[in-house]
Amino acid sequence: MATNFAKELIATPGKKVKLGEWDPEDTLGWEKDHKMKASLAKSLDKLEKLQYLLYAEHKRALLVVLQGLDAAGKDGTIRHVMSGVNPQGCRVTSFKKPTSEELTHDFLWRVHKAAPPIGDIGIFNRSHYEDVLVVRVHNLAPKEVWSRRYDEINHFERMLEENNVTILKFFLHISKDEQKQRFQQRIDDKDRQWKISEADFAERKYWGDYTKAYEAALTNCSTKHAPWYVIPSNKKWFRNLAVSHIIVETLESLHMKFPAPTVDVSKIKLV
Numbered sequence: 001m002a003t004n005f006a007k008e009l010i011a012t013p014g015k016k017v018k019l020g021e022w023d024p025e026d027t028l029g030w031e032k033d034h035k036m037k038a039s040l041a042k043s044l045d046k047l048e049k050l051q052y053l054l055y056a057e058h059k060r061a062l063l064v065v066l067q068g069l070d071a072a073g074k075d076g077t078i079r080h081v082m083s084g085v086n087p088q089g090c091r092v093t094s095f096k097k098p099t100s101e102e103l104t105h106d107f108l109w110r111v112h113k114a115a116p117p118i119g120d121i122g123i124f125n126r127s128h129y130e131d132v133l134v135v136r137v138h139n140l141a142p143k144e145v146w147s148r149r150y151d152e153i154n155h156f157e158r159m160l161e162e163n164n165v166t167i168l169k170f171f172l173h174i175s176k177d178e179q180k181q182r183f184q185q186r187i188d189d190k191d192r193q194w195k196i197s198e199a200d201f202a203e204r205k206y207w208g209d210y211t212k213a214y215e216a217a218l219t220n221c222s223t224k225h226a227p228w229y230v231i232p233s234n235k236k237w238f239r240n241l242a243v244s245h246i247i248v249e250t251l252e253s254l255h256m257k258f259p260a261p262t263v264d265v266s267k268i269k270l271v
């Protein structure tokens with residue numbers, strides 16, 4: 001099945017995003033069958049080869065931003081989609097509550113430091129978007145501060161893009177019910193109980209506020225140079241399929257090439 005995942009799931013730049021119009025159960029007609037598994041395996045295989053090429057060409061970097069509410073599957077996406085990626089050439093940065101040192105700087109300071117160098121893939125598990133999400137929902141900064149951040153983010157991402165960083169941003173979209181089920185699984189499964197935090201449950205009360213904050217972030221910051229994709233994520237297998245396909249489609253569109261050898265290989269005689 002030829003699905004253009006990027007085209008189907010992009011939050012079109014300039015268009016208002018209403019999350020109610022995006023079904024978290026959607027699978028674009030795919031089913032959890034052998035065809036899907038084969039397609040996922042093929043795409044992970046391609047990703048491995050494309051990363052090798054990215055590293056060898058050494059001209060650009062890829063930045064993957066993952067956002068989503070608690071239990072949306074940010075960790076799981078990294079684990080599955082990046083399973084074939086060479087750790088040498090890939091770095092994951094998880095953004096937590098800013099430290100006291102980070103708070104003495106502008107909000108992008110810690111983020112810029114984590115931007116991937118050319119040749120590398122950088123993955124952000126949460127990101128600078130927290131500064132217009134949790135910060136907005138909980139009034140951690142005044143409105144006049146967080147409201148100008150959308151422009152600041154767009155400028156920052158444009159600057160990265162102009163400096164050869166290709167940016168892909170994925171919002172992992174789950175329903176409130178699915179989150180409840182995943183929290184319940186964490187409660188029931190001894191091996192997952194460590195993942196539970198009091199805050200996660202408390203945050204459910206703010207579901208509506210987070211939805212508004214995400215809609216504003218996706219509407220204001222899905223740009224041609226750094227698009228947002230809304231990934232229906234109730235089905236983990238579809239989430240993995242969609243994210244891996246979009247990364248592969250994007251890397252393929254860069255038409256990367258191996259550098260020419262620096263030596264005349266025909267003249268080399270190994271002794």
Ligand code: AMP
Pocket residue numbers: 095096097098126127130131134135140199
């Ligand atoms: P986790 O991803 O489960 O490890 O949790 C990280 C926590 O850090 C989440 O509750 C985030 O909302 C919080 N966090 C991340 N970035 C920020 C930020 N810029 N300001 C406030 N809280 C943040």
Ligand code: MG
Pocket residue numbers: 070071197200
């Ligand atoms: Mg958490």
